[in-house]
Amino acid sequence: MGYYWPFLLQNIVGDNKMTRTVEVDIVILGGGVFGLWLLNRLRQAGFGAILFESNTLGGGQTYKSQGIIHGGMKYALHGNWTESAQTIADMPTVWKQCLEGKGDIDLSHVPIISPHQHLWSSSKLTTKLTKFFANFALKSRITYLEKVDYPSIFQHPDFKGEVYALDEMVIDIPALIRELAKPHQDVIFKISPFKEDQLHIDKNQNITYLEATTLSGEKLQIHAQRYVFAAGAGNEMIIKKLKYPDVAMQRRALHMVLVKIPFAHSLYAHCLSLGSMLPRITITTHQTRDNQLAWYIGGQLAEEGIHRDSKTQITTAQKELRQLFPWLDFSAAQFTSFMIDRIEPLQPNGKRPDGVFLKSINNMIIAWPTKLALAPKLTNDIMQHLRQEQLSPCKHDTRELRAWPIPPLAKPVWDELLC
Numbered sequence: 163m164g165y166y167w168p169f170l171l172q173n174i175v176g177d178n179k180m181t182r183t184v185e186v187d188i189v190i191l192g193g194g195v196f197g198l199w200l201l202n203r204l205r206q207a208g209f210g211a212i213l214f215e216s217n218t219l220g221g222g223q224t225y226k227s228q229g230i231i232h233g234g235m236k237y238a239l240h241g242n243w244t245e246s247a248q249t250i251a252d253m254p255t256v257w258k259q260c261l262e263g264k265g266d267i268d269l270s271h272v273p274i275i276s277p278h279q280h281l282w283s284s285s286k287l288t289t290k291l292t293k294f295f296a297n298f299a300l301k302s303r304i305t306y307l308e309k310v311d312y313p314s315i316f317q318h319p320d321f322k323g324e325v326y327a328l329d330e331m332v333i334d335i336p337a338l339i340r341e342l343a344k345p346h347q348d349v350i351f352k353i354s355p356f357k358e359d360q361l362h363i364d365k366n367q368n369i370t371y372l373e374a375t376t377l378s379g380e381k382l383q384i385h386a387q388r389y390v391f392a393a394g395a396g397n398e399m400i401i402k403k404l405k406y407p408d409v410a411m412q413r414r415a416l417h418m419v420l421v422k423i424p425f426a427h428s429l430y431a432h433c434l435s436l437g438s439m440l441p442r443i444t445i446t447t448h449q450t451r452d453n454q455l456a457w458y459i460g461g462q463l464a465e466e467g468i469h470r471d472s473k474t475q476i477t478t479a480q481k482e483l484r485q486l487f488p489w490l491d492f493s494a495a496q497f498t499s500f501m502i503d504r505i506e507p508l509q510p511n512g513k514r515p516d517g518v519f520l521k522s523i524n525n526m527i528i529a530w531p532t533k534l535a536l537a538p539k540l541t542n543d544i545m546q547h548l549r550q551e552q553l554s555p556c557k558h559d560t561r562e563l564r565a566w567p568i569p570p571l572a573k574p575v576w577d578e579l580l581c
């Protein structure tokens with residue numbers, strides 16, 4: 163494990179090979195949005211829960227996300243209110259309540275960086291789409307904007323398209339992770355990534371304990387009633403170890419682009435093209451450490467860009483932006499790009515899953531939210547599962563972990579790559 167705990171040495175009585183133990187109700191592995199959300203709910207419910215993070219809090223997919231609290235519109239764009247769209251439809255309301263301090267978790271200190279994600283087309287939307295927007299399920303989720311209400315970038319006389327406001331806000335992800343972790347710093351611990359041989363599993367596929375080792379070689383056994391694998395890509399380790407046929411993971415890559423823009427247009431929008439109902443590009447805007455604005459660009463550009471090297475991806479993005487915003491000068495903009503995987507349960511043909519994934523195997527739970535916006539739903543599903551199993555809070559003695567370090571917060575990708 164690689165950490166020195168002075169208190170352990172004090173506690174060694176006689177035999178310095180003596181094994182120390184920690185007993186809690188629930189151990190969570192992984193400090194992304196899901197692990198932290200779950201930790202909050204479990205502790206509110208009185209469970210003795212602790213969380214281990216092997217790197218930085220939020221530093222997996224969570225800090226690389228665009229922070230859009232999807233309500234399903236993006237998935238409904240091909241003309242049907244799909245299962246994916248339905249699953250995620252309630253999420254903006256759930257998050258709004260939390261952001262107003264009236265929900266399951268108090269997120270009233272997390273800034274909403276845009277109240278709406280917009281949808282724009284560079285030419286008139288098709289009749290099919292206009293008809294689709296008239297659909298009852300969507301009417302309350304999308305608002306046609308008059309020019310006066312357009313984001314500043316579309317106020318230009320050369321812009322000829324249409325703009326809609328979606329009922330999907332964009333939130334400040336670093337602040338979200340900070341606020342989720344803040345009340346629970348006493349039970350969040352940094353570890354080195356668990357290796358297979360540190361997970362002790364009996365012949366009935368139950369975890370008997372997790373094993374940690376101090377710098378001085380003492381062993382610490384961590385016993386829990388349940389072990390929740392909320393480690394994103396890190397869940398692969400337990401899946402391999404168990405060789406359980408019903409759980410498999412997929413990685414869907416994206417080649418994201420970041421642009422430090424030389425003008426003051428914050429933009430939160432999906433661009434629709436007439437050829438495809440997938441957003442051609444999805445832009446969110448973030449403030450960098452040196453007080454500049456960065457556009458963070460995903461969408462089809464990022465999905466198709468996985469076969470391009472960084473230089474070609476940047477050239478493609480520059481061409482796209484020049485085409486979409488011919489009235490803007492990008493010559494002084496700073497571009498960069500990077501690849502990142504979305505981590506999901508394996509789907510036929512590697513498609514996007516419709517909703518959250520949760521698999522309970524004896525005293526383990528393996529889960530992926532598949533969307534940041536779905537972390538509250540996945541947590542609700544787990545709480546319900548624990549109620550059904552009649553798991554009740556009973557153990558919480560973390561004294562042996564008192565001197566264990568807390569993982570730091572991650573660094574936003576726009577600061578890491580553009581500053």
Ligand SMILES: Cc1cc2nc3c(=O)[nH]c(=O)nc-3n(C[C@H](O)[C@H](O)[C@H](O)COP(=O)(O)OP(=O)(O)OC[C@H]3O[C@@H](n4cnc5c(N)ncnc54)[C@H](O)[C@@H]3O)c2cc1C
Binds near residue numbers: 218354394396416
């Ligand atoms: C480019 C991109 C943009 C996205 N945009 C959006 C968006 O706008 N809206 C939206 O709803 N969703 C979005 N998503 C999806 C969203 O980011 C993820 O679904 C969500 O963040 C997953 O959270 P998580 O906590 O499950 O995983 P992660 O954030 O990946 O966290 C897992 C954590 O586990 C830790 N870990 C790994 N192995 C171990 C181990 N062995 N022991 C302990 N800890 C371990 C990792 O260090 C990490 O901190 C986006 C994803 C990507 C890639």
